[in-house]
Amino acid sequence: MNLSAYELYACGDHAYTLDFGQQIDAEINHFIISLFHQLQKEAHPYVLDIIPAYSSITIVYDALSFSVNADTAIIIRQCLTDAMLKAGKTNADSSTRTVRIPVCYHPSLAPDLETVCHYHQIDIDTLIALHTRKTYRVFMNGFLPGFAYMGSVDERIATARHMTPRKMVPEGSVGIAGEQTGIYPFASPGGWQLIGRTAVKLFDPSSTTPCMLQPGDEVQFYSIPIEHFKA
Amino acid sequence: MSIRIIKSGLLDTVQDQGRYGYQHLGINPNGAMDTVAMRMANALVGNDAGEAVLEMHWPAPVIQFEEDTCFAISGALVAAQINKAFDIPVNKTIFAKAGSRLSFEKKQKGARLYLAIQGGFQLTPWLHSNSTQMQVLYGGALLKTGDILSVKKKHVSPFNETKTANWHIQSPIDFSDKHIHFTIGKEWSLLDDTIQQLFLESDYQIDNNSNRMGYRLNGTTILLPEKVELVxxxxxxxxxxxxxxxxxxxxxxxxxxxGGYPRIGHVISADIPKLAQLEPGGNIRFKEISIPEAHSRLHALNLHLKQMEIACKLRMQDVRSQISDLK
Incomplete structure (x- = not known):
């Protein structure tokens, strides 16, 4: 990991991004997430959103909460550095949540299962073993409410996404895109290779925590037979 | 107290200032596309600036006011009517009698219109906002024919028939200027100088395939010297x-x-409402400014709207003496 190459830049007149460059790395993401939790705790009144991504964190602010001549770059830089110093202290004991998710890897529920296996010259059982063996990190949420970008999958099952996305992917579909894996929280258009499906509800708008998976979570999939799958 | 959708329009949704604080979960902010028009409509009926309004497109809906209602329309310039008999001006306060039907006959200019009702709509906020989340259809409301939207406060019109206030407000946005201001983005510097120049000197046209998610533009092709893959x-x-x-x-x-596409720039907050009113085929030209300039434009716009809000509130105090019949 390389934490020394970073940059703070403006994303328009209402956001700043602290960016550690083009790397997908669990340790960098861990640092990003601890910074995110610290900033959430501090709850600055001018902060509208804090959005962690793979190797960056973006602060969306209310420009009208400052006077017209305020130097927002200085304010955000101080806010970030303060949070970093505090997050550094609490980093050691920050515990991560592990979520276990049952997945049915069956061709009737996973339209790309057989083509992905064929592409990699492996059988379905090997694919299941490789996909369930690792614990994945939720690097960030995006694309859809509650959609978690997880990684990284074994390179023996890493598969590029479809060139043309499907018009509709069913809720709970488990997919692979490159070295990422993810679950469609509800039916939506999408281009990931679909290798399984879960009946676990990942998005529940009536709950105060509508999204089950959050940045920083650890996720472990386990295989269930189709008889146990209830959508 | 309520309004009824007699015939729904192309996309009638309830929107407010947006749902912030949940983007880390992938929940986007939503909210009114043209926040200036939303504030103007709210100001005209004496609502708070961020009260939820109905955002409408073309074709627009037919709406019935079940009881006496004080309302205002802002945003796109349209020919609106009450009961297909009286013309309703935009950007004016209207006092409608119970049973009146509001319809939109002709659109002159603009992409979206906003209806504010005095007192605001009675809704159950989702994650602290009444903006409609279109992917999950939660929060706010996507209205269909026959839907009824309750209004928080009962309004009794002081008049025997539908009346309009005899003052109006004007949008602070200059639609005759095709420039859309932006601040440079992270990948702007990856473009060659000549390509940057081309981008700044070309007109871009709003594509038909533009919507509340994004505006696609057509114009001079801008290519990076080499392909970049961004995390x-x-x-x-x-x-x-x-x-x-x-x-x-x-x-x-x-x-x-x-997102992972190169970010060549960011349209300034003060120009988003203007862009939101441009229709497919409309021409824009980008003009680069600094962040302090962008902030100063946003503050100036906000001040203008604040003054409008105060002026409207004061006018409403002696509304009885400043009223006209509909024609």
Missing amino acids: STAVTRGTIQLLPNGQPLVLMADHQTT
């Missing part, structure tokens, strides 16, 4: 992404929270 980062309203085909896309209210 996804957060994107925000106004981000100008460069699509693989070399055409820009401006992210709007329903944008996804993260």
